[in-house]
Amino acid sequence: MIRVVLVDDHELFRAGVRGELGTTVEVVGEAGSVTEAVPMIRELDPDVVLLDVHLPDGGGEAVIAAIAQERPGVKFLALSVSDAAEDVIGVIRAGARGYVTKTISSDELNDAIVRVSEGDAVFSPRLAGFVLDAFREGARVGDDAELETLTAREREVLQLIARGYKYKEIAARLHLSVKTVEAHVSSVLRKLQLSSRAELTRWAHERRLI
Amino acid sequence: MTQIPVLPFERSRHDDRVIAGVCGGLASTLRVDATLVRLVFALLSLAGGAGIILYFALWAYDGGRRTWPGAVLIAAAAASLLLALGLSGGAVFGVGLIVAGLGVILIRGGSMRQGGSLPKLTIVLMVIGAAVLLGHVGTSNSFIGPGAVLGTLLLVLGPWIWQLWREHLERIRLEERAEVAARIHDSVLQTLALVQRHADDATRVSAVARRQERELRRWLYGSGFGDAVTLADALAEAATDVEELHGVRIELASAGDLPLDESLEQLVLAAREAMTNAAKFSTADEIAVYLETDGDHIAVFVRDRGVGFDRAAVPADRRGVAESIEGRMRRAGGSATIVSTPGSGTEVELTLPRAAQ
Numbered sequence: 001m002i003r004v005v006l007v008d009d010h011e012l013f014r015a016g017v018r019g020e021l022g023t024t025v026e027v028v029g030e031a032g033s034v035t036e037a038v039p040m041i042r043e044l045d046p047d048v049v050l051l052d053v054h055l056p057d058g059g060g061e062a063v064i065a066a067i068a069q070e071r072p073g074v075k076f077l078a079l080s081v082s083d084a085a086e087d088v089i090g091v092i093r094a095g096a097r098g099y100v101t102k103t104i105s106s107d108e109l110n111d112a113i114v115r116v117s118e119g120d121a122v123f124s125p126r127l128a129g130f131v132l133d134a135f136r137e138g139a140r141v142g143d144d145a146e147l148e149t150l151t152a153r154e155r156e157v158l159q160l161i162a163r164g165y166k167y168k169e170i171a172a173r174l175h176l177s178v179k180t181v182e183a184h185v186s187s188v189l190r191k192l193q194l195s196s197r198a199e200l201t202r203w204a205h206e207r208r209l210i
Numbered sequence: 211m212t213q214i215p216v217l218p219f220e221r222s223r224h225d226d227r228v229i230a231g232v233c234g235g236l237a238s239t240l241r242v243d244a245t246l247v248r249l250v251f252a253l254l255s256l257a258g259g260a261g262i263i264l265y266f267a268l269w270a271y272d273g274g275r276r277t278w279p280g281a282v283l284i285a286a287a288a289a290s291l292l293l294a295l296g297l298s299g300g301a302v303f304g305v306g307l308i309v310a311g312l313g314v315i316l317i318r319g320g321s322m323r324q325g326g327s328l329p330k331l332t333i334v335l336m337v338i339g340a341a342v343l344l345g346h347v348g349t350s351n352s353f354i355g356p357g358a359v360l361g362t363l364l365l366v367l368g369p370w371i372w373q374l375w376r377e378h379l380e381r382i383r384l385e386e387r388a389e390v391a392a393r394i395h396d397s398v399l400q401t402l403a404l405v406q407r408h409a410d411d412a413t414r415v416s417a418v419a420r421r422q423e424r425e426l427r428r429w430l431y432g433s434g435f436g437d438a439v440t441l442a443d444a445l446a447e448a449a450t451d452v453e454e455l456h457g458v459r460i461e462l463a464s465a466g467d468l469p470l471d472e473s474l475e476q477l478v479l480a481a482r483e484a485m486t487n488a489a490k491f492s493t494a495d496e497i498a499v500y501l502e503t504d505g506d507h508i509a510v511f512v513r514d515r516g517v518g519f520d521r522a523a524v525p526a527d528r529r530g531v532a533e534s535i536e537g538r539m540r541r542a543g544g545s546a547t548i549v550s551t552p553g554s555g556t557e558v559e560l561t562l563p564r565a566a567q
C-alpha cells in the first residue's frame with residue numbers, strides 16, 4: 001500500500017481524487033495550504049505527496065523546499081491545472097519527480113503515483129513539450145555539457161510522450177524495454193533539476209511573453 | 211498529331227469594319243480600342259510594309275478558316291519587320307528556324323512545360339537557328355538587332371505564355387473553390403449534422419448555431435481566423451472548440467511556437483479537422499495533440515487510442531480526410547500522414563516546411 005498525502009486548496013478536488021484512487025494507494029492525510037502541509041508531511045512521512053502547484057500561501061515549490069532535504073524518501077508528484085511553463089519547470093526544479101495535469105484519468109493517476117513511489121519520473125505530454133522546448137538544439141552549452149543537452153534517444157522518448165504515447169507504447173515503438181524508457185525519462189528529469197543553465201528558468205518566464 | 215490551338219480571332223463583320231474588319235476583330239479580341247489597333251497597323255506598315263502583310267495574314271487566317279496561308283503570311287510579316295528594323299537576312303533566317311522549331315511543337319504535340327518532352331526536330335531547328343542568329347547579330351545593326359530578336363521571341367512565345375497564365379489562373383480558382391468547400395464542410399455541414407442529431411436538445415442546438423454564426427461571420431467579413439496571434443494559441447482555440455462541440459478531452463502539448471500566418475492557419479484548420487474526426491469516429495474520450503517547431507519544419511501530431519480505421523474502407527465521397535486534411539496541407543505546401551490500425555487508434559501527422567511560409 002502506497003501512503004499518500006494530498007495537498008490542494010480545493011476541498012472538492014481532494015474528495016474527487018480520494019474517490020479515484022484505487023486499492024494500491026491510501027490517502028493518509030490532506031492539507032489545503034503550505035503551513036498545513038509541511039508539519040503534516042513531517043509527521044506522517046508518506047511515500048508520495050500529491051501536490052498542487054498553486055497554493056494560497058506559497059506554492060508546491062515551498063512545500064518541496066521545506067521537506068525535500070530532511071526527508072529524501074518522500075517523493076513529490078505535482079498536479080495542476082496550470083499551463084504556465086514557469087510553474088511546471090519551477091516545481092520540477094524544486095524536486096518533484098513528475099508533473100501531471102488535473103484532467104488525468106484515474107487509472108493514469110494511480111499509475112503515476114506508483115511509478116513516482118518507485119523512484120521513476122512521470123512526465124505529462126505538456127511537460128515533455130516544455131522540456132523539449134527548453135533543451136532546444138543549438139541552445140548555449142553551460143559548464144557541464146552532459147547536463148545541458150538531451151541525447152537523441154531522450155529526445156525521441158520525450159517527443160513520443162508529448163504525442164500522447166504511454167511508456168509501454170514507446171517501448172514497443174522504439175524496440176526498448178519499459179525499464180529503459182523509464183531510465184531515459186529519469187535521466188531527463190535529472191538534467192532538468194541539476195542543469196545549471198540559467199536559460200531554463202529564463203526560458204520558462206519568457207515563454208509567457210511570446 | 212494534336213489539334214493546333216485556334217486563336218480566338220475573327221474578322222469583324224459589323225458596321226465598324228473599314229476594309230475587311232481585321233482591325234475591328236483584333237480590337238475586340240484584345241479588348242482594346244479599334245483606333246489604337248489601326249494606328250499600330252499603320253506604324254507597322256511603315257516598317258517595310260510589315261503591317262500590310264500582317265493585315266492580309268490575319269484576313270486569311272480569320273478564326274482558323276485558312277490556317278496555313280495565314281501562318282505563312284504572318285511569317286513573311288515578321289521577317290519584313292525584322293529586316294526593316296535592321297536585322298541582316300541571315301539573322302532573320304536564324305529567327306525563322308527557331309520559330310519553325312516552335313511550330314513543330316505545336317504540330318507534334320510536345321510540351322515546353324516541366325516534364326514535357328521536346329520533339330528532336332525542334333531541338334535541332336532551334337539550335338541551328340540560334341547559331342545562325344548569333345553568327346549574324348554582331349555583324350548587322352548592333353543596337354536594334356538584339357531588341358528585334360527579343361521582340362520576335364515575345365511575339366512567338368506570347369500566346370504560349372498567355373495560355374500557361376490562363377491555366378495558372380484556372381488552377382488558383384479551383385484551389386480557392388476547394389478551400390471554400392473544405393471550409394464549409396468543416397463548419398457549416400458539421401454544425402448541421404450536429405443540429406440534426408441533437409434536434410430535441412434546444413439549448414445545445416442554439417449554442418451550436420450561435421457559435422457557427424459567429425465563425426461564419428468572422429470568416430466572411432472579419433480577420434478570417436479567431437483572435438489568436440500565435441500558432442499554439444490558435445491550436446488551443448481549435449482544441450477548445452472541438453472539446454465543446456464533441457465532449458472529448460484534448461491534451462495539448464507544444465515545443466516552440468510561431469506567429470500565425472496564412473499557411474499556419476491552414477495547418478491549424480487541418481489539425482482541427484483531425485481532432486474533429488478523432489472526436490467523432492474514434493470513440494476515444496481523449497485526444498493528444500502535440501505541436502513542434504524547429505529550424506526547418508513545423509509538425510502537429512493528433513493522436514487517439516480509439517477504434518482506428520481502414521483507409522481503404524472509407525468511401526471515396528467522404529471528403530473529410532482527403533480534402534480537409536490532405537488536400538489542405540498540400541495546398542499549404544506541406545503534407546499529412548495518417549497512420550491508423552483498426553483497433554489501436556489513429557495518429558495524424560501534419561508537417562509544413564518552414565520554407566513554405
